[in-house]
Amino acid sequence: MSDHHPELAGYEPGDGRPLRSKNVVRVMRVVVILGIIALVLPGIVTTLSVGSSTAAAACATWVDFETPDATGASARFEFFGPGGPGWQCYSVGAFGGDRLVASLGIIPSGARLPVPTIGS
Numbered sequence: 220m221s222d223h224h225p226e227l228a229g230y231e232p233g234d235g236r237p238l239r240s241k242n243v244v245r246v247m248r249v250v251v252i253l254g255i256i257a258l259v260l261p262g263i264v265t266t267l268s269v270g271s272s273t274a275a276a277a278c279a280t281w282v283d284f285e286t287p288d289a290t291g292a293s294a295r296f297e298f299f300g301p302g303g304p305g306w307q308c309y310s311v312g313a314f315g316g317d318r319l320v321a322s323l324g325i326i327p328s329g330a331r332l333p334v335p336t337i338g339s
Contacts, residue, residue, distance in 0.1 A: 270296075270306070274327040278308035281321045284332050286310040294323065 239247075274294035282292035290312030300307040302322025309317045 270327055273329070274306040274308070274323050277323055277327050277329055278306075278320070280329075280332065281308050282310045285320045286318065292320075293317065294327075 237244075271294070274296075275292070278292045278294035282289050289310035291310075293309045293311050295307050295309065296305070297307050298304050300322070301319050305325040306323035306327045307319060308321040308323055310320050311317055
């Protein structure tokens with residue numbers, strides 16, 4: 220085997236300048252970044268919207284079960300809440316002010332209420 224490559228015969232490298240100017244590279248970077256944001260942002264907004272509505276519905280169910288005298292329910296996302304990071308459910312308007320009813324977790328699901336046992 221020789222180091223001679225016939226397909227490269229006559230090839231002379233360029234003058235060392237980049238193929239694209241700095242302005243074209245900058246515009247391409249901006250377009251790529253905006254494209255990535257346009258792909259990711261709708262997913263984030265949808266996830267937050269669905270999580271918020273699910274937490275509100277689950278919280279209303281929990282408050283109706285735990286504190287029937289409350290005038291409302293409030294689901295809040297808290298990083299340092301009493302139940303850890305995630306959605307926290309509070310009863311609103313009951314005697315004694317807002318009270319923690321349930322911790323719904325980071326990704327809320329429907330309310331899983333305890334099933335009363337017969338004879339207790």
